[in-house]
Amino acid sequence: MLTITTQDYTIPDPELSALGRSQCNSLRENLVPKITGPNPELEVGLIIVSPMRRTIETALLAFGDLGIPFEAHAGWQENSIQPCDTGSPIPALRKEFPQVNFDHVDPVYPDKTSPAGKKYFNSKQAILARGQEVLRDLKRRKEKAIIVVSHSGFLRAGVTGRWYMNADYRVFDFVDEKEEGEGERVKIREREWTIKEGGLGWSFEEAVELGDGLPDDEASGLN
Template identity: 90%
Template sequence: MSTINYTIPDPELSVLGRSQCNSLKENLVPKITGPNPELDVGLIIVSPMRRTIETALLAFGELGIPMEAHAGWQENSIQPCDTGTSLAALRKEFPEVNFDHVDPVYPDKTSPAGKKYFNTKQAIMARGQEVLRDLKRRKEKVIIVVSHSGFLRSGVTGRWYMNADYRVFDFVDDSEEKEGEAVKIKEREWTVKEGGLGWSFEEAVELGDGLPDEEPALN
């Protein structure tokens, strides 16, 4: 019997979730720190939802790497658990995170103003390409993104992510894309099977798989 409660608005991490963040920290931080880091991380981008912000702070908050919230990386559904909190409240709750560049429409994803965040196949796949283009344009060599399994799997990478697990990708081509051309990424060999922590399913899925086609009723 499932104990997941989808009605809790923008929930915090559970005790189990915090424990999983410790496992992430122990596994990934050594690859970021040191004189010759395997991953030369210059920025952490995080979905502006409580559980992802808490994950980023617990796992990477002590590294001193700039942390920036980005509405494009939020989760798909319009359930209360996947709908964010006002930016004014988040700024007070998480002063360590830069919210200056978050789309001011956040957390709306049901009205015409929030159409780009609709829980539809077209919107989510378009958002996946948009956030990849944004990453590709940035100057940092390596960027950590703390997002959500549903959006990452169906909109961005086509790979599974269990809680706190991670995968590492590179852009296939460093050149600028032509208009209408999809941004392509390739996963590094050491996470390509079951993720960096070995917690995730190995099978790949097609982007857009399982996403609804119909638009939600507009407010």
């Protein structure tokens, strides 16, 4: 799991900067050897991307020539309702990125402020619920390993409790337990080789509590 972020919050659904593209090269050089060859460390069968330009570009720059399918998933979008974290209409993205399958993107995307987009609200309750939903979705899939290209805020506060600097990544396995019911929490465990500062060594080592820093439902103004 990995992320590319932007510093200018006013740019709608921004593209990667030149620095971001350079960081993608570092990601590619580090991770691709681990997922290719006769005995890969990770047998990746699918790449899931947040349907935002910077995450799609990251995925394609790092992994676009490996023959692995790309699928966009609204559940992995970033938390805030700032312009930089609000996506573009899917018809426009289809034209820009024909390599990506957008067929299964939630039709409500990119709405996350109206009642129809409630599951994507920038609130602690919504983001924690979404984190569990996307993990359940991953656990049901048949691929042995999946790369998810998402965003630092959502990954840290909603899914893993770990830090992600630009283009860094971490590797997780599902904790083997009896099949969870819909109300049971999905648990994951990070692999030893990324658990400190990430696969590239660019991220903070300390963990945070899920939900850390997220606005509660009343403070979000979207309940």
